[in-house]
Amino acid sequence: MPGKQPQLSFGAKIKQPIVAVLNSGLFIIGDLAGAPVIKYAMAQGYEVIEHIATLPGAIGGSDPEVYDVVVIGAGAAGLNAALQAKERGMRYLVLEKEQIANTIENFPEGKWVYAEPDSQPPKGKLWLDGASKEDLTWRWHQIIQENQLNLHTMEGVTACEKKDSIFNIKTPRGDYRSKRIVLATGQRGNPRKLEVRGEERERVYHRLYSPRKYKNENIIVVGGGNSAIEAAITLSEQNRVFLSYRGSEFSRIFKDNERKLHEQIAAGKIEPLLNSNVVEFGEQEATLKINRGGSEETRRIPYNHAFVLIGADVPRQFLKALGLKMENEWEGSLWRSLVLTLVGFLGLWIFGGRFGGHAALGGLDLSILPSWIGILVWAAGLTGLVRFGLKGDRFAWLGLSFFVWYTVYGVKIGKGEEFWPYRDWGYKFLSFFNRPWSFWYTVLYTTLMTVFGLQALKRWGLDRKDKFQIWRYVSLLSFQWIFFFLVPEFLFQYAVKYQWVGEKLASDPVFAQQAWRSYGLIYAWPLFFYTFFYNPHQIWVVWGVLLTFVIIPVLVLFHGKRYCSWICGCGGLAETFGDRWRHLAPKGKRSIKWEWMNLVVLIFAAVVTVLVLAKDTYASIADPADLGIRLYRLIADIWLVGILPVTLYPFLGGKVWCRYWCPLAKLMHLQSRLFTKLKWSKFKIVANDKCIGCNECSRNCQVGIDVMNFALKQDVLDNQQTSCIGCGICVSACPMDVLSFGPLVQISSQPLSRQAA
Amino acid sequence: MSASPKALLTLVVALGFLAVWFWGPPVWAQKTETPCEYPVVSAKIGEHCTVCGVALTEEDVALIVRGRRVPLNKEMVDTFLNDQEKYFSEKQPKGALFQEELQAPAGVAQGGISRGWFLFGLYVLAGLIGGGLSAYNAVSKGLRSIPYFFIGFFINVLGYLYVLTRPSQAAEGTIPAGLVKVPTTQAPSACPACGNTNHPSARLCAACGVTLRPTRQSEVARI
Numbered sequence: 001m002p003g004k005q006p007q008l009s010f011g012a013k014i015k016q017p018i019v020a021v022l023n024s025g026l027f028i029i030g031d032l033a034g035a036p037v038i039k040y041a042m043a044q045g046y047e048v049i050e051h052i053a054t055l056p057g058a059i060g061g062s063d064p065e066v067y068d069v070v071v072i073g074a075g076a077a078g079l080n081a082a083l084q085a086k087e088r089g090m091r092y093l094v095l096e097k098e099q100i101a102n103t104i105e106n107f108p109e110g111k112w113v114y115a116e117p118d119s120q121p122p123k124g125k126l127w128l129d130g131a132s133k134e135d136l137t138w139r140w141h142q143i144i145q146e147n148q149l150n151l152h153t154m155e156g157v158t159a160c161e162k163k164d165s166i167f168n169i170k171t172p173r174g175d176y177r178s179k180r181i182v183l184a185t186g187q188r189g190n191p192r193k194l195e196v197r198g199e200e201r202e203r204v205y206h207r208l209y210s211p212r213k214y215k216n217e218n219i220i221v222v223g224g225g226n227s228a229i230e231a232a233i234t235l236s237e238q239n240r241v242f243l244s245y246r247g248s249e250f251s252r253i254f255k256d257n258e259r260k261l262h263e264q265i266a267a268g269k270i271e272p273l274l275n276s277n278v279v280e281f282g283e284q285e286a287t288l289k290i291n292r293g294g295s296e297e298t299r300r301i302p303y304n305h306a307f308v309l310i311g312a313d314v315p316r317q318f319l320k321a322l323g324l325k326m327e328n329e330w331e332g333s334l335w336r337s338l339v340l341t342l343v344g345f346l347g348l349w350i351f352g353g354r355f356g357g358h359a360a361l362g363g364l365d366l367s368i369l370p371s372w373i374g375i376l377v378w379a380a381g382l383t384g385l386v387r388f389g390l391k392g393d394r395f396a397w398l399g400l401s402f403f404v405w406y407t408v409y410g411v412k413i414g415k416g417e418e419f420w421p422y423r424d425w426g427y428k429f430l431s432f433f434n435r436p437w438s439f440w441y442t443v444l445y446t447t448l449m450t451v452f453g454l455q456a457l458k459r460w461g462l463d464r465k466d467k468f469q470i471w472r473y474v475s476l477l478s479f480q481w482i483f484f485f486l487v488p489e490f491l492f493q494y495a496v497k498y499q500w501v502g503e504k505l506a507s508d509p510v511f512a513q514q515a516w517r518s519y520g521l522i523y524a525w526p527l528f529f530y531t532f533f534y535n536p537h538q539i540w541v542v543w544g545v546l547l548t549f550v551i552i553p554v555l556v557l558f559h560g561k562r563y564c565s566w567i568c569g570c571g572g573l574a575e576t577f578g579d580r581w582r583h584l585a586p587k588g589k590r591s592i593k594w595e596w597m598n599l600v601v602l603i604f605a606a607v608v609t610v611l612v613l614a615k616d617t618y619a620s621i622a623d624p625a626d627l628g629i630r631l632y633r634l635i636a637d638i639w640l641v642g643i644l645p646v647t648l649y650p651f652l653g654g655k656v657w658c659r660y661w662c663p664l665a666k667l668m669h670l671q672s673r674l675f676t677k678l679k680w681s682k683f684k685i686v687a688n689d690k691c692i693g694c695n696e697c698s699r700n701c702q703v704g705i706d707v708m709n710f711a712l713k714q715d716v717l718d719n720q721q722t723s724c725i726g727c728g729i730c731v732s733a734c735p736m737d738v739l740s741f742g743p744l745v746q747i748s749s750q751p752l753s754r755q756a757a
Numbered sequence: 758m759s760a761s762p763k764a765l766l767t768l769v770v771a772l773g774f775l776a777v778w779f780w781g782p783p784v785w786a787q788k789t790e791t792p793c794e795y796p797v798v799s800a801k802i803g804e805h806c807t808v809c810g811v812a813l814t815e816e817d818v819a820l821i822v823r824g825r826r827v828p829l830n831k832e833m834v835d836t837f838l839n840d841q842e843k844y845f846s847e848k849q850p851k852g853a854l855f856q857e858e859l860q861a862p863a864g865v866a867q868g869g870i871s872r873g874w875f876l877f878g879l880y881v882l883a884g885l886i887g888g889g890l891s892a893y894n895a896v897s898k899g900l901r902s903i904p905y906f907f908i909g910f911f912i913n914v915l916g917y918l919y920v921l922t923r924p925s926q927a928a929e930g931t932i933p934a935g936l937v938k939v940p941t942t943q944a945p946s947a948c949p950a951c952g953n954t955n956h957p958s959a960r961l962c963a964a965c966g967v968t969l970r971p972t973r974q975s976e977v978a979r980i
Contacts, residue, residue, distance in 0.1 A: 466896075
């Protein structure tokens with residue numbers, strides 16, 4: 001749930017190119033706004049000026065000292081914005097704290113700069129085509145001169161504030177005033193530092209320009225990404241290289257780099273030092289601490305030069321000073337939010353006393369209080385949460401989210417068993433317009449899925465012209481409407497009433513009075529936990545067995561776990577309502593380790609099912625079976641599938657139930673892993689050799705798979721190593737068309753001409 | 758003045774919906790009934806009268822009405838038949854989430870099956886499928902996907918037919934996004950002398966300077 005301040009998402013929104021800070025006149029474009037490709041960044045520069053030109057009072061004005069727009073950053077996005085501003089006749093200024101195209105200038109000499117995607121023509125006046133970095137920047141300098149751009153290099157912005165709708169921008173050389181600001185600083189211009197002693201020495205560098213000028217020297221390269229690996233490989237041709245990396249493996253590097261690295265290691269030209277950290281760069285020696293499986297070893301390495309190539313730092317302080325928030329930062333007070341949430345519930349507790357609830361507290365009967373006091377207390381709690389949320393307190397949004405979904409699911413249980421403070425009155429109170437709350441719950445669920453599903457369909461399908469995503473979202477929404485709304489709420493009843501299922505079946509109360517079993521048409525055991533008990537008609541038993549043990553495995557064989565992303569209503573809500581937060585899904589090995597939890601739920605469901613089926617035969621297990629059902633219903637059916645995951649959508653990216661707790665997802669994963677191991681599975685994602693490491697695929701993966709790791713190495717991604725659900729968002733999000741479903745295409749290192757021959 | 762075919766078809770669809778709304782489900786879906794001809798069977802011990810609620814014995818009866826069992830005190834049969842819609846409505850199946858294990862608390866009305874909700878659901882479903890088909894076809898033809906999705910969504914089959922009649926346009930400036938992509942970049946060239954990897958358009962090896970045979974034309978040279 002966003003506050004007023006926008007959250008910056010790094011490596012993000014290709015099709016939502018410009019991030020405009022609400023009502024502030026500040027626009028963020030380029031790499032900082034999630035355009036990892038030069039062509040997209042240029043397009044954003046063009047589009048932001050075209051957009052600004054449409055705003056009232058965009059061009060000109062009475063005060064000649066006020067610029068129409070100040071562009072901060074002279075990279076691809078900023079330069080194209082400036083060119084377009086000039087074209088539009090605006091008063092503009094470009095401020096660049098270092099040099100023109102600083103990020104590209106910092107590439108190693110001769111590095112090829114790609115102009116992908118080929119199919120999209122560049123926008124604006126800045127030139128772009130595949131070229132060496134020197135050719136590209138030379139041409140850009142030519143264009144800047146020809147257009148006589150108003151550009152100040154080596155002039156960084158130190159402060160910026162807005163007063164009377166005019167931005168006052170301070171730099172070491174002067175102050176500027178502007179109606180609008182375009183922020184195009186990028187995020188890769190400032191090399192990250194180790195912050196260790198001796199890092200300031202002249203022989204320690206954070207960039208590598210000309211690797212071939214070093215000969216017969218001892219060189220330390222620090223880092224585990226492609227830049228560090230490429231530097232180490234090139235330097236090792238004429239030097240002895242020590243490659244220090246804090247990780248236990250080089251997991252995010254190109255396949256070709258991996259091959260060359262292994263060759264150089266085998267040749268003794270590179271000594272890899274995994275699990276190592278530099279603690280000091282001395283006069284002649286660097287000191288490293290190396291973790292050797294629990295014991296730590298200190299090693300001193302003599303060196304002539306050291307290259308620290310560990311990525312770049314985002315200028316966080318500068319961005320924060322502009323009033324921007326970083327993505328996924330937790331700010332605020334957990335305790336305050338907890339108290340405000342409880343105050344909200346307390347108000348409803350008092351309020352409920354007037355409707356049959358039991359508001360007794362320590363011998364005091366709160367129901368003597370008038371209901372308006374309850375409403376006031378409730379409003380105070382919720383208003384506090386909203387207010388602090390708008391000020392940037394993320395815990396306040398968490399409290400509000402919990403409040404809403406605890407109410408929705410905690411009341412649905414009904415029958416006087418509602419959760420506190422709704423017991424004995426919540427269900428009745430929320431049963432609007434002569435219809436039970438459970439009906440309104442279905443309406444709410446289906447409406448949420450439809451409204452947000454159409455948004456997601458637009459985002460991934462219509463905007464990107466992606467037929468796969470169009471069908472996937474239509475499928476998800478259609479399954480919801482047919483099998484979780486029309487059939488259980490209406491068609492089943494019509495089928496009984498008008499005897500569409502035959503007089504015999506319609507007259508059989510075991511069938512006719514269990515409309516809720518129609519959920520089992522699509523939900524297989526154990527997701528639909530009650531398939532095989534509570535006195536099912538034999539038709540449901542046969543269908544349940546067929547669905548769980550025949551249809552689902554066949555589906556898994558051909559489509560992996562696509563049931564989760566094409567059919568399931570639980571996954572459907574995450575894919576639609578949760579889509580806007582998909583980038584917040586926990587990533588990395590640690591988050592994946594927690595997926596063991598759904599195996600526990602699967603075992604729990606299996607044990608309880610067996611107990612329930614056997615209790616008629618063995619009376620001694622009746623009590624444990626009943627206890628098991630009650631626990632499963634409370635823990636899995638209410639907390640794990642309802643309250644917790646939907647509360648956490650805005651914080652953990654949607655697929656919380658599906659990823660961590662759904663027993664059917666685990667069952668399908670086990671099946672898919674087996675089929676993959678046996679080489680029967682038809683499901684896989686493959687990659688070609690064009691990955692630029694922008695991280696869009698990993699970032700948008702709702703089940704936290706590091707897709708980029710597979711793409712960089714051109715490894716096959718399947719269900720043996722991952723719990724991929726085949727949603728295809730990584731394929732759609734990739735700006736370079738690297739990923740695809742289908743058969744593995746053999747990538748050959750031979751030129752195509754030789755392949756053809 | 759002549760109405761456009763699209764407007765006429767829209768009118769026909771709208772009238773169709775109204776007809777179903779007023780006259781109920783199609784004839785094939787309905788069962789005719791004669792009040793006095795319901796099958797009568799004996800009541801079961803443990804059942805209660807639908808009208809007065811008293812516990813029944815085997816001497817009482819149960820009528821099978823529209824496939825549903827209606828247990829009655831034998832004195833109450835006429836009362837039921839005289840106002841059967843009122844009493845029978847209590848026997849109608851409820852929504853799925855309103856399941857027997859989760860009976861609504863006393864005082865919560867049971868609602869019932871609303872034809873309006875059902876038709877609305879059908880309309881949205883048809884819209885989704887119509888919109889999906891129209892957008893899919895529009896993308897295939899290089900047309901704008903969003904307007905055609907909503908045309909298909911609101912007038913579904915008609916919208917789809919409308920898209921089918923549109924001529925194709927060459928797609929320009931779009932990001933290709935299919936799911937059967939193959940590698941299109943050429944592999945880098947290895948130097949035959951030193952093994953260094955060079956860009957496929959390179960004419961000289963960046964490491965040793967040996968002349969290479971480029972496998973593709975440099976994009977710079979084409980300008």
